[in-house]
Amino acid sequence: MNNFPLVPDQASTFAKQVDDIFLALTSLTVFFTVLVFTLILVLAIRYRRGSNVNRANPSDHNVLVEIAWTTPPLILGLIMFVWNVKPYAEAFNPPANAEEIFVIGKRWMWHLQHSANGIRENNELHVPMGRPFKLTIISQDVIHGFYVPDFRMKRDAMPGQYNTVWFQATKPGKHHLFCSEYCGTNHSEMGGWVYVMTPEDYNNWVKSGGTTADKASTPEQAGYDLFTQLACGNCHKDKDSMRAPSLHNLFGRHRSLQNGQTAIADDTYIRKAIRNPEETLLQGYNATMPSYKDSLDEQQIHDLIMYIKSLGNGSAVSLQKATEAATKPAGGANPSAAPASQPVGSATPAVPAVSAGQPAAAPGTAGGSATGTVGGKF
Amino acid sequence: MSVEAAHDAHGHHPVQYHQFEDMEQQNETYIVGMWSFLVTEIMFFGGLFLAYSIFRMNNQAIFTEAGHRYLEVDKGAFNTVVLLTSSLSMAMCVYYAQKADRVKQLLCLGFTLLCSFVFLGVKAMEWSKEFAEHHLPGANFAYVSDAHLSTAKAQIFFCLYFAMTGLHAIHVIVGILLMVVLGVLIAARRPGVKYYMPVEMFGLYWHFVDIVWIFLFPLFYLIPGKR
Amino acid sequence: MSAEAIPPGIVLERESASRPNYLNWSHSVKDWLLTTDHKRIAILYLVSITIMFGLGGIAAMAIRAELTSPHGHLMESDTYNKMFTMHGVVMIFFFLVPSIPATLGNFLLPLMLGARDLAFPRLNLLSWYLFTLGGVIALGAMICGGVDTGWTFYTPYSSIYSNSNVAVTLVGLFIAGFSSIVTGINFIATIHKMRAPGLTWTRLPLFIWAHYATSIIIVLGTPVVAVTLGLVLVERTLHIGIFDPAIGGDPILFQHMFWFYSHPAVYIMILPAMGVINEVLACFCRKRIFGYTFVCGSTLAIAVFGFMVWGHHMFVTGQSLYTGMIFSALSFIVAVPSAIKVFNWTATIYKGEVWFSAPMIYCLGFIGLFTIGGLTGLYCSSLSVDVHINMTYFVVAHFHYVMVGGATLGYLAGLHFWWPKMTGRMYPEGWAKVAAGLAFVGFNLTFFPQFILGYLGMPRRYHYYPAEFQIWHVLSTAGSSVLALGYAIPLVYFLWSLKYGEKAGPNPWGAAGLEWTVASPPTQFNFDELPVVTWEAYNYDVPHENAIVDHSKNVLPDAEGASHSAH
């Protein structure tokens, strides 16, 4: 890093791609700017009033010329557009083996939790280089923006909606973490650092319990504790019952709702099911589930979601190979507090048969398209 | 008006303004202006219609339930008929204005005015019922759902309901004020309204108000949803 | 010089000392505040928006001063936030949106069309009152207590969390929005129906076309933002609403509705400036604008396509991949009509007879800076690059290049160009050139470093920032003081010229166009007889009355001499 940088560090797999496009755009800009400036100046000086030049037969229109200078910008523009799609789309599709990090933005701090080992951090994020990480981002209050310039990565933290993005760091070091979306008084101080470490350093860091000694539990464990404590299990048994559906293998499955819509059980869906159960009312069930909107904060809801996820992935049945191939390196850290998961068919007649064979990404929000269902295709 | 007086050298029509060459130009200009204004009005409601469509798309059930269970179709339908009738009488008013038949013009205008009061009256009945049932969004909002649907979304429904019918009602009230002014001027034989243009312009406005309701009524009271 | 040179059909109104003009036929305050004369209303607007520009500029200088140090000592974070909000709100809603249409447009539309006034003079006055009322309310709220939401008013911050005077400001903006709408309607009706005989659509000056397109955008877009801000107001005051996620509402819906207006709004700001450029360029090249039909068509294309790209402000909000792709592709397409304009302007200079007058210098500055600003807009519409630069100083630099380097320079070009017409006086040409040069240099020094800052990752709306960015911020602040000087000088010499400026004849630039056939300043009703137009726009092939024929030196004509030769 020199002392007079024009381009920030390239510290993720996206950085180079983005910088290449940036460079191409800059060449375009320089080309057209120089072209326009030179033409204007040269022509204006040459044809300044009083100068003795040939002004005979000035023309004031020429369709061919118009077409000639309209086409290149159009084509160049569309080329730039297409080139941009790939990296942008990539950021929507985390690789299957990406480890999840849960991010909550609140005024004015970032709260992060590693799903693999449960380590929690505030305004700091430690990651090893060379491994993909998926961020699931939500806000507790207003809109924030999770921005790491050196990664060329940014995603807004919206209230009430999970957004996801992923990255793979490539360069050890300390990188700025900013809040990019204006959020009030201390917006400019809402940030910190992302530490990219070598895998060994990272393992040591994890072993020593991270920076914060809060290694109480993994999210799954915390979720399991909550699940017991709130007695969700009173209704939600291992198998679908008359009272409530089973939550096993729920994640990623298609659900038919009473309002006639179908939904895919992703993070956003489950969050809604816990906070506003009336909005995800399943066909064949009564609206007996209470709303936990006021009693659970985003962290707790996330823990529950992680626990429910650990109960099996309904969409993964046909994708088992892919998931197996992508075993988490840190998988051992998951103590699997939950009962072992087993695929459940449509046990109760009340529940319409749900086929688990459709891992298509959810349309709509990023939260939907990215979660869990990935075969790593792009 | 001093401006007109200053420029009234060549025997203008008495209600012609100084910036126009002749009455024809003035009338055409007024019509273009009025239509542009109506376009802004459409966009004004358009923003709300957009919001409505998005929420409706995502919350079919609650919108259908709230609409069918708590809005009274017969009152809405009655109001639709009232407004349509008023549009008819307004059209006749314009017709008689062109014919320069002052008395019939006033009668039609009076009937239109009557209709608009009836409309507002019925609207007020509906609203007071909603108030009584705590359907006014806010701290006291309460909603009883047959199918245990989301109270929050019901509140959104009523937000949109009050915003859109409220904005419409404001337009009706403005219409009433204009009608009164217009009626008084016509009755007093003021030269400004002797010509049919002001009446015609108001007619356009009134038809617009009517058309908005034609959209509001099915959107809130009628559309069946998948259940 | 003889009168035959003038296109046939015009009855030239001779300037004569005895004939009262629109400025001096009466002097009472009442006659000014209750005037329905489009020219006086234009002057009222001119005064209002100059004050607004000054206030916005002061806020800008406060921002720049604070940012010289990474830990800014001059103000609290809250104050800083209120500063840039006030800067953005004032500059956008109370300066740039009304700038050219409400002053130059108001003044010139009837003159260029050969009409005695706009279609609805009283509505025109109403629009100024609405503007002033809205301005006073919004400014009052921003000065007494302040607003800290940013000019974009994103929910739920604006609707629930902010505890500043958001509601009152919104009321102000709501009212000011109607002034915009009224102006738009007025222009549309005027352009449609009040053209002089013979002035067909294809003979209209491009300035008129630009205002026509602008008015269409205003009429279609402004009501939407009005209703959106209205909904925020309801949500804020009654605590109910459809943008609040806590009760099932949708904050992203707000962004869609806001940008549905506010993207087209950027074209409300740039199109009139482009219109000015056409007039100035044609005059000082003594040539018809190259490719009239294409320039005109591109104006309309911008107005239409401008409504389809709003989502490019929301690439990182979690809007779906495909939505993002559509908006990005359309943004690249909307750049093409702008390219057409830039190239046609360049071609206009070819074989022209270029006179480097002050308006022309502003105009050339506009073309160059708009090109840079526009091209950097393409970085922003590039999906993956925008993920990085969104909400950074790169965007800040982009929009200042188009809005300050582009629209504001265009406004100044027009102001200088038509100043003799509006006031009957010339400004000091030498000073004007100095000011134009200072503005150009100061501008680049202020905002070019911000591109670099932005790409380095400096987020916008940041009161405190990491120390490594400081050098660029200091450069930028240094530039802004040069820029401020470049703006302050015109303010001084314009005022000076009102009293001491040389008298300008009806047509000091020898320009084509109906507005130059009437006296400077024009009389109260513009034309004594209705002009009949038999020529195309920009007919510089025939020499024009009072045209400066002294090719050897670029000096102003002796005003006395000019008006003598007219007789």
Ligand code: HEA
């Ligand atoms: C006058 C105002 C104005 C104008 C004219 C423009 C013009 C354009 N703007 Fe800009 N813009 C703003 C004002 C303006 N903008 C503002 C205020 C914001 C920030 C709002 C906020 O968040 O506060 C913004 C933000 C903004 C964004 C969002 C960035 C972000 O927040 O992440 C984007 C994204 O696409 C964008 C794109 C464009 C494009 C493609 C154009 C195009 O119209 C430009 C077209 C012009 C050219 C391209 C130059 C001429 C062409 C040539 C010389 C030929 C060569 C051309 C090609 C090769 C194609 N703008």
Ligand code: HEA
């Ligand atoms: C028309 C629009 C316009 C104009 C002209 C300007 C002009 C300037 N702007 Fe601004 N700017 C915006 C629109 C504009 N801006 C917007 C929309 C934002 C985003 C706000 C947000 O984030 O919400 C912004 C944000 C913005 C920022 C980013 C703040 C942040 O994100 O933290 C900065 C920082 O440098 C800045 C600087 C400047 C400077 C130095 C000028 C200079 O050009 C100003 C120079 C002018 C003067 C110094 C005035 C000259 C003085 C006189 C003429 C005399 C005064 C007379 C009287 C009082 C009668 N602007």
Ligand code: CUA
């Ligand atoms: Cu959080 Cu800005």
Ligand SMILES: [Cu+2]
């Ligand atoms: Cu835009």
